[in-house]
Amino acid sequence: MPAPFRRSCTNCAKSKRRCNLRRPRCFRCQVRSLECNYQSPPPTASSAAAAAQNSPQYAVFDSTAPEVNPQGSLPPIELDISLATFPDYDLDWADVMSNIDDYMVPDDLRPAYSPSTSVVPGDIYQERVIYLVKRFKSYLNIFVTRGSTAFVHCKLFSEYTPTAIEDVLGICAFYGHKNKDNEYLIFRSISQKVLSLVRLFDPQRLSVLDQLASVQALIFYQIIRLFDGDIRQRADAERTDRVLWEWTQQLKVGLTQSSMLQGTNDTDPRNYTWRAWIQAESLRRTILVSLLLQGLYSYLKHGWNKVHFEIKELSFCGQRALWEARSEYSWKTALGGYSPLFLNLSTWDADMQNAKPSDVDDLAVLMMTVTNGVDKTCDWLGEEYIETFDLQR
Numbered sequence: 436m437p438a439p440f441r442r443s444c445t446n447c448a449k450s451k452r453r454c455n456l457r458r459p460r461c462f463r464c465q466v467r468s469l470e471c472n473y474q475s476p477p478p479t480a481s482s483a484a485a486a487a488q489n490s491p492q493y494a495v496f497d498s499t500a501p502e503v504n505p506q507g508s509l510p511p512i513e514l515d516i517s518l519a520t521f522p523d524y525d526l527d528w529a530d531v532m533s534n535i536d537d538y539m540v541p542d543d544l545r546p547a548y549s550p551s552t553s554v555v556p557g558d559i560y561q562e563r564v565i566y567l568v569k570r571f572k573s574y575l576n577i578f579v580t581r582g583s584t585a586f587v588h589c590k591l592f593s594e595y596t597p598t599a600i601e602d603v604l605g606i607c608a609f610y611g612h613k614n615k616d617n618e619y620l621i622f623r624s625i626s627q628k629v630l631s632l633v634r635l636f637d638p639q640r641l642s643v644l645d646q647l648a649s650v651q652a653l654i655f656y657q658i659i660r661l662f663d664g665d666i667r668q669r670a671d672a673e674r675t676d677r678v679l680w681e682w683t684q685q686l687k688v689g690l691t692q693s694s695m696l697q698g699t700n701d702t703d704p705r706n707y708t709w710r711a712w713i714q715a716e717s718l719r720r721t722i723l724v725s726l727l728l729q730g731l732y733s734y735l736k737h738g739w740n741k742v743h744f745e746i747k748e749l750s751f752c753g754q755r756a757l758w759e760a761r762s763e764y765s766w767k768t769a770l771g772g773y774s775p776l777f778l779n780l781s782t783w784d785a786d787m788q789n790a791k792p793s794d795v796d797d798l799a800v801l802m803m804t805v806t807n808g809v810d811k812t813c814d815w816l817g818e819e820y821i822e823t824f825d826l827q828r
């Protein structure tokens with residue numbers, strides 16, 4: 436009786452892990468420097484050519500989009516055509532995103548062009564990077580099912596929903612059903628929506644709420660395109676990275692203006708009305724998440740976080756009861772019964788000194804993971820709350 440046919444390499448088959456079938460070495464064998472052997476012969480040239488011919492070609496981001504900046508125009512956005520892979524590795528982006536649980540951060544990163552103060556041994560950030568990628572990707576479905584995320588308040592658009600939010604909500608729902616048959620349509624729709632978003636963005640014309648919605652929408656689009664694994668989507672996302680950064684800086688101006696109108700310039704919710712706090716806190720959180728997303732991709736690509744110091748200057752209110760309040764009454768009740776939990780990365784340990792696991796919301800846990808690592812965050816949360824935030828020991 437002939438031996439059973441097996442496509443996986445011998446190492447993956449022995450470990451009972453999914454093999455991406457890449458030759459001459461699969462993803463898991465490459466990052467572990469193992470010899471990779473296959474029982475089955477490699478695909479023939481004719482079959483490979485047929486597969487390439489049947490592979491859909493996706494249109495990249497339309498470079499004819501107008502330029503926009505806080506005064507009306509963005510500086511030209513240059514695309515790094517080389518699309519560098521991870522430092523010290525010759526890995527395919529699709530492999531990494533499809534096998535994120537097996538991703539191994541290089542142990543010693545010293546790019547000549549990076550600030551040495553923000554470069555750390557890779558093993559320190561190993562589990563943090565994996566968790567951040569997976570958590571960011573989960574925001575797409577969370578937004579569709581709940582209408583809110585760690586940076587989109589459930590009542591932010593209850594009185595008025597900008598077109599940018601309506602569009603990205605539909606895209607997130609559509610993307611949740613992506614398969615090989617419809618991915619071309621999905622990716623093309625994303626390109627068109629992003630192009631339209633960029634063309635319509637005008638800080639002189641848009642309200643702070645509309646600008647906020649545009650940045651939030653672009654964050655969702657970037658999450659899809661950066662972490663889907665499709666190389667063309669990644670190229671499109673890199674073209675838009677500068678746009679997101681410029682818009683995020685513009686949001687800081689909007690936050691200052693909103694605070695001045697409210698007569699305050701701090702994170703204390705007791706100095707705001709409910710509606711004003713929702714917008715101000717959403718601005719703070721969106722700025723933070725935008726920079727965190729850009730820093731995460733910078734680390735994945737270059738081995739260092741380009742916005743490290745800017746993130747450390749930001750603060751937000753991490754009290755779950757306040758952020759998840761669905762009415763003004765619930766919000767005021769929470770104000771009277773809970774600490775607002777003002778959080779800043781530069782003073783994290785002191786800010787969290789009196790906090791309990793039941794106090795913190797998703798963004799607080801995300802930032803705790805960035806600051807202290809997955810294991811310490813799990814220890815602090817305890818078994819009751821670990822699954823709530825998709826954490827694993």
